Structure formats: structure tokens, C-alpha cells
Amino acid sequence: MPPPRDLVRRLYEEPPDRFVATRDAAVAEARRAGDPATAREIARLRRPTVAAWLVNLLAVRCPELVADLGQLAEALRAAQRDLRGPRLRELSAQRRAVVAALVAEVRRLAADAEGGPPGGKLPLAEVEATLNAALSDTAVAEQVRTGRLLRAASYAGFGEVPRPQLRLVTGYEEPAPAATGQPADRGRAVDRDRNRRERDERATERAARAERVRQRRALERELAKARTDQGRAEAELAGAADAEHDGAEELADIERSLAELERRRAEAEQELSRRKLARRGAERTVTAARRRTGEVEGAIEAIDAEEGTATGSDGGAD
Secondary structure: OOOOHHHHHHHHHOOHHHHHHHHHHHHHHHHHOOOHHHHHHHHOOOOOOHHHHHHHHHHHHOHHHHHHHHHHHHHHHHHHHOOOHHHHHHHHHHHHHHHHHHHHHHHHHHHHOOOOOOHHHOOHHHHHHHHHHHHHOHHHHHHHHHOOOOOOOOOOOOOOOOHHHHHHOOOOOOOOOOOOOOHHHHHHHHHHHHHHHHHHHHHHHHHHHHHHHHHHHHHHHHHHHHHHHHHHHHHHHHHHHHHHHHHHHHHHHHHHHHHHHHHHHHHHHHHHHHHHHHHHHHHHHHHHHHHHHHHHHHHHHHHHHHHHHHHHHHHHHO
């Protein structure tokens, strides 16, 4: 019994460093559930390389982009089969732009993935090679589409359509020489045909050169815009980094102030405890003094009373 599809999806979305731990946990869970067959199937799943993981992430998170890649590959194969030079060049330029956009999307997905490698260590060249291989090899394209690629694939290249085949794209068919029966007429007809072919070839070459110039200018405009956007994004990144640094410094200042306040609070609490003890000691001293005062006052009153009694007795005797 194959492992659950959602489990396989989750496994191949995990960064490679977490793959083995997640797989082993799933194997243990299947065994606890009394399903050893599924546990064995899960255990057979193999960890992908980082480049393959990035391609799998693209296939799982953005399947519509991978589907567009497959359509572009079919269009390229059709153009090669039909020997359509201009169309093939147009699609080749589109291929480069699409692959570049997909690599940028892979970089964004990797940045959002928790626990993935840092952006500076992403094997984007291997990702690009794999996507180009998917455009030329239907087997690779199918592996990419499933989101279970184990390693990066290589790209053999589409190349330019050979020049003799470009001449066939013009739709020119070499006319048969007029059957005049005269060698001179046949020679002139051959010369005319040769000259016509040469003109057609030059026209085709000029058209191809003009198309390349047009494409280059369009790409230069796109490059200038991309560089402008990159500069703006880098400026925003620098501003955000500065703001983050300022926030961290402000938080550190607050934490230092809180630590100082905590220290002063502890000292104040200790001082308050000491003063409470002193107050209580003073209260006991006052109580003892008051008691002693009362005792002394009582003794004095007793002596005064005895003195008064003795004085009265002496007066009566006289």
C-alpha cells in the first residue's frame, strides 16, 4: 500500500536536513498504528538533494507554473520538428525568461521555508539546469511535475537551428529549370535560380539579424527595468535593515533600563525591609520604656504615699 499522498507531499516539502527525522517519525507512527506495510513504504522514501528539494517545492507550491513549463516545452519541440526558425528563436528567448522567473520564484519559496538553507547557499544553478532539462526531456519534466525529484538533472541544450534548415522556413521552393532544350537557356536559368536563392538567403539572414537586434533591444530595456527595480528593492532592503537595527538598539536600551530599574527595586525592597525591622525594634524599645516609666512612676507614687502616711501619724502624736 503506497504511503498517504499528503504525507509524501509534506515530506518532500521539508528541507533536506529535516527529511530523515520526519520520515522516521512517520514510520514509527505507522508501526504504532499496526500498519507495517505502510511503514515499509514510507521507509523506502529517499531524501532529495537541496537542488531537488527546491524544484519539488516549486512543483508542490506552484503547480500552475510547472504546467506552463510543460506547455512551453511542447511548443519548442513542435517548432524544432517543423523547422520553424523564427518561432524557435522566439520560444528560446521565452524559455530563458521563463526559467529565470521560475528560479526567482524558487528563491522566494526557499526564503519563506522554515529551516531551509540561507539564500547565499542555494544551488540555484542546479535548479536552473534541472528546469532546462525538463524543457528538453519529457521524463525529467514528469519527475519535476510529481514533486518527488531526488537529484538535479543536467541540460544538454536546444541550440540554434542549422542554417540550411533556416532556408527552408522561407517557403521558397526551387523551381525546375525551363525545358528549352538549349544549353545556354538552361545555364541562364540555373544562374537566375542561384541568384534568387542567394537573395533569399541574404534576406533570411537580414531578417534573422533584425530579429536578434529587436530581441536584444527588448531584453536591454527589460534588463534596465530589472536593474532599476533591483536598485529600488535593495534600497528598501537597506532601509528596512537600518530600521531593524535601530529597533534592536532601542529594545536593548529599554532592556538595560528595565534591568537597572529591577536592580534599584531590589535595593529599595531590601532597604524597606531593613527600615521595617528598625521600626519594629523602635516600637519594642518604646513599649519597654513606657512600661519602665510606668513602673518607676508607680514606685514613686508608692513612696509618696508612704511618706504621706508617716507624716500624718507624726502630727497626731504631737
